[in-house]
Amino acid sequence: MRRRKSALREALFGYSLLLPAFALLGVFAYYPLYRLVRFSLYRPNRFGTGEVYVGPSNITDVLGGEEFRDGLWITVKYLIYTVPTGLVLGLLLALVAHRRLRGIKAFQAIFASTVATSVAVAAVVFFGLVNPKIGKFGQVSFIDLSKSDSALRGVSLTSIWQNIGLTFVIVLAGLQAVPDQLMEAAQLDGFGPVRRLFKVTLPLISPTLLFLVVVLMIFGFQAFAPMEILTNGDPAGSTETLVFKIFNRQGPSLISEGSVMALGLFGLTFIVTLIQLTILNRRVHYGE
Missing domain, CATH: 1.10.3720.10 (MetI-like)
Structure with a gap:
């Protein structure tokens, strides 16, 4: 039981050290990629006041x-x-x-x-x-x-x-x-x-x-x-x-x-x- 708790603490500590790297990747890589995909699936309407979903056809x-x-x-x-x-x-x-x-x-x-x-x-x-x-x-x-x-x-x-x-x-x-x-x-x-x-x-x-x-x-x-x-x-x-x-x-x-x-x-x-x-x-x- 103690070994499991010790291993769990070590794993949590290791993941906590990775959190800053994951945060940077999320802000500067994954979120921009998400926005890129979203922009690809929408087109501005004729008046430029909103977006129209066009899907994969775009x-x-x-x-x-x-x-x-x-x-x-x-x-x-x-x-x-x-x-x-x-x-x-x-x-x-x-x-x-x-x-x-x-x-x-x-x-x-x-x-x-x-x-x-x-x-x-x-x-x-x-x-x-x-x-x-x-x-x-x-x-x-x-x-x-x-x-x-x-x-x-x-x-x-x-x-x-x-x-x-x-x-x-x-x-x-x-x-x-x-x-x-x-x-x-x-x-x-x-x-x-x-x-x-x-x-x-x-x-x-x-x-x-x-x-x-x-x-x-x-x-x-x-x-x-x-x-x-x-x-x-x-x-x-x-x-x-x-x-x-x-x-x-x-x-x-x-x-x-x-x-x-x-x-x-x-x-x-x-x-x-x-x-x-x-x-x-x-x-x-x-x-x-």
Whole structure:
């Protein structure tokens, strides 16, 4: 009996410690999600004086509409531009910085510095670089911000630059956790540098790479600041990602549509993340 009371007291004490976290989640996560669902099921009436319940039909209309499809396609292209490039370049820099070379610490600090740079500062810097009037890369048509077929690539440079720093820091930490004995054993077995990379190093840091793929994909789905600062969604809406479209749907007359788009984005992010963890996790090697 005493043991039960003691266990109950310990459980109550443990839950009481979690109450502040639950309260914060409720205020800043679950309640906004509830409001989002409610806004999605109602539309303002013609006079803007009240709400009319329209049910799930509002959700299907918005998610099947052209605006949502356009925003989704632009977001997908943005992910294609930013995630693989940032991941590969960050991985290559981490492999270089992991070598025992003289003065490599300085290069590690330089490579990692992009993580500490805010999106706004990075966007302003790249705006100067790709500006046709003052930037050295302003005449490069491939990243021209004034053309609808290239503006998204120009905007993507900001995220790629920051993704490189994030990938570099996390991959370098993963590389430093790889036991030297394994690399020495592989070298004694006749493995060259390339074979060691693909047969030993990459499998051992595959959990780190999986984490980065998931995180970079989520960051890509949430992209907003570079578009707002560099192009404001122009030219001709070619850089209007889903988050940008949601941001522009404010006010009583548009909040219902924006809420549905936000729910759609949440669902897409959740599904894509789940698929990544399910499929890619099979190829991940977890060392004991």
